[in-house]
Amino acid sequence: MDFRKLNNGIEIPALGLGVFRMENEKEAYNSIRKAIDLGYRHIDTAMIYENEETVGRAIRESGVDRKELFITTKLWNEDIANNNEQKAFETSLRKLGLDYVDLYLVHWPIKNKYVSVWSEMEKIYQTGKARAVGVSNYQENHLQEVINLKSLVPAVNQIELHPYLSQEPLVEFCTQYNIHIESWSPLCANKNNLLQEQSLIKIGEKFMKTAAQVVLRWNIQRGLIVIPKSSHPTRQAENLDVFDFELTVEDMQKIDLLNKDMRVGPHPDEVGFSS
Numbered sequence: 300m301d302f303r304k305l306n307n308g309i310e311i312p313a314l315g316l317g318v319f320r321m322e323n324e325k326e327a328y329n330s331i332r333k334a335i336d337l338g339y340r341h342i343d344t345a346m347i348y349e350n351e352e353t354v355g356r357a358i359r360e361s362g363v364d365r366k367e368l369f370i371t372t373k374l375w376n377e378d379i380a381n382n383n384e385q386k387a388f389e390t391s392l393r394k395l396g397l398d399y400v401d402l403y404l405v406h407w408p409i410k411n412k413y414v415s416v417w418s419e420m421e422k423i424y425q426t427g428k429a430r431a432v433g434v435s436n437y438q439e440n441h442l443q444e445v446i447n448l449k450s451l452v453p454a455v456n457q458i459e460l461h462p463y464l465s466q467e468p469l470v471e472f473c474t475q476y477n478i479h480i481e482s483w484s485p486l487c488a489n490k491n492n493l494l495q496e497q498s499l500i501k502i503g504e505k506f507m508k509t510a511a512q513v514v515l516r517w518n519i520q521r522g523l524i525v526i527p528k529s530s531h532p533t534r535q536a537e538n539l540d541v542f543d544f545e546l547t548v549e550d551m552q553k554i555d556l557l558n559k560d561m562r563v564g565p566h567p568d569e570v571g572f573s574s
């Protein structure tokens with residue numbers, strides 16, 4: 300496992316388990332427990348995934364030392380719209396059964412709230428109950444408003460990113476401010492036939508790796524953090540097994556060429572949440 304150092308000095312495993320759409324409690328619990336047994340130490344949840352309690356129980360019962368785990372959760376839009384940030388954070392902690400999270404993210408940019416929500420995130424950071432705070436789905440213009448505050452810089456921006464949406468300009472912008480990128484739906488949510496792309500399959504054949512592993516490795520070699528979701532142990536193991544090969548410069552370029560700025564999720568500016 301590789302680690303990234305965030306802009307406040309804390310370390311995060313470069314690959315984590317996403318747990319979106321793991322609502323069935325029993326299945327989610329078993330999947331998360333299995334993933335931890337396989338070696339996952341970074342879990343990405345959110346209030347809106349409705350599984351914080353399950354994540355909390357799975358990590359408690361895993362027997363793995365809390366300090367070895369990196370747990371992220373996120374502040375939901377309605378709590379931003381209703382100025383309920385502090386209570387929402389405490390509720391997430393309570394559901395997770397934790398004294399602190401490693402990373403707390405603003406889930407989506409909410410119009411007219413980019414600055415006010417960030418002040419609330421700073422307050423949370425100052426309590427020490429979130430070891431780092433960041434944002435998700437922020438475009439350059441949203442981030443610029445936060446950066447203009449000349450205060451705490453988000454540690455992370457978690458965005459949709461895969462070979463069909465390589466996000467080069469936003470990655471470059473974030474890198475300039477030492478904001479780490481986390482890629483959500485890194486496998487394109489297994490949609491749009493990304494994993495059937497012949498160029499990915501061909502690259503994988505050279506290393507005895509699957510297209511999914513090639514895509515995850517491409518993220519790692521770009522210096523990104525990546526959080527693939529799988530409920531199945533065989534795929535969880537496959538997704539974790541990406542630290543023993545190195546794509547060539549040509550391989551990386553070929554994958555870069557697949558970009559077509561195509562999203563599987565909503566565009567952040569088109570997410571119609573009220574302000």
Ligand code: NDP
Nearest residue numbers: 317318319435483484485486487488489511527528529530
């Ligand atoms: P992913 O790109 O991680 O794809 C998940 C899908 O791919 C599932 O259907 C899974 O099926 C399948 N899959 C997983 N591994 C493999 C593999 N090796 N080969 C073939 N298929 C595979 O999409 P997600 O949308 O789940 O994104 C990952 C995480 O990102 C989420 O779980 C969440 O934590 C985060 N996220 C954050 C968002 C945000 O707004 N901040 C938005 C969306 C996601 P199966 O489970 O059956 O294996």
